[in-house]
Amino acid sequence: MSYLKGLGTNPYIRVKDIVNLEIAHNRLDDIPDKEYERLYSPEKTLKEKDIVFVRRGSYRIGDVGILYKKDLHSILTREILVLRVLNNDLGITPFNLLGLLNSQGVRKQLNNLILMDTTLPNIGDRWRDIRIDISNKRELSNLSNQIYEMYSTRCKFWNEYSKLFGNE
Numbered sequence: 001m002s003y004l005k006g007l008g009t010n011p012y013i014r015v016k017d018i019v020n021l022e023i024a025h026n027r028l029d030d031i032p033d034k035e036y037e038r039l040y041s042p043e044k045t046l047k048e049k050d051i052v053f054v055r056r057g058s059y060r061i062g063d064v065g066i067l068y069k070k071d072l073h074s075i076l077t078r079e080i081l082v083l084r085v086l087n088n089d090l091g092i093t094p095f096n097l098l099g100l101l102n103s104q105g106v107r108k109q110l111n112n113l114i115l116m117d118t119t120l121p122n123i124g125d126r127w128r129d130i131r132i133d134i135s136n137k138r139e140l141s142n143l144s145n146q147i148y149e150m151y152s153t154r155c156k157f158w159n160e161y162s163k164l165f166g167n168e
Contacts, residue, residue, distance in 0.1 A: 008032030011074040015057040018080065021098060022065045022154070023052070031075065039075045044082075046072045049094040049151075051083040053101065056122045062110040064101045066094060066151060070158050081127065091140040095147035100132045 008031045017024050031039075046067055054063040056079040076082065085094045100106065113126040134140055 008035065010036035011071070013052075013071075013074045013076045013080065015054050015060045015063075015077060015079050018052055018054055018060070018063045018065045020065075021102065022068065023071045023074065025070070025074075036075060044075075046074060046076075046082065047084065048072065049085070051085070051094055051098055051101065052076065053081040053083055053127065055079060055081045055124070055127055056117070057120055059121075061114055061121055061123050062101070062107060064098060066098050068155055068158050070162065090134055091137045091144075092134060093140075093144040093148070095151060096140050096144040097132075099143045099147050101130075106130055106132065 010031050010033065011023075011025050012029045012031045013023055013025070014029060017026055017029070048067055048069055050067045052065045052067065054060045083097070085092055085097055109130055110123065113129055114121045114123050115126075116122070117124070
């Protein structure tokens with residue numbers, strides 16, 4: 001697959017591309033249409049506000065990001081887990097989940113969940129053992145509102161950027 005990188009226009013997102021709570025698209029990793037079609041499946045359809053979580057790969061395990069419209073036509077490497085928040089009565093939103101997964105409390109937990117797998121550290125399915133505190137609904141709501149505002153501002157940026165360069 002590495003011989004195809006840079007030969008297309010379809011984003012191929014690797015662990016190193018999850019930066020600052022979003023995907024940093026590197027055009028040098030873009031793949032051709034044929035490879036995109038080979039790797040794509042309906043089960044891998046991405047949606048806005050999905051959370052991406054790095055589950056394998058040296059010091060990057062636990063890095064998270066949230067997807068924007070610009071990211072939806074991407075193929076993610078298998079080391080990246082996609083989390084989607086469904087409607088729920090617990091007060092969990094994509095926005096507060098992003099904040100909670102990026103918190104120091106979760107970072108500390110990761111140290112006990114990561115194991116060495118052949119040559120690379122790996123969290124495997126142990127990410128399911130991460131504990132997040134959802135007991136304070138007001139705190140959850142405030143966190144969600146704050147991160148939603150940041151997300152909305154960034155959405156506006158990406159939408160305007162796309163219009164400016166005709167990438168809609």
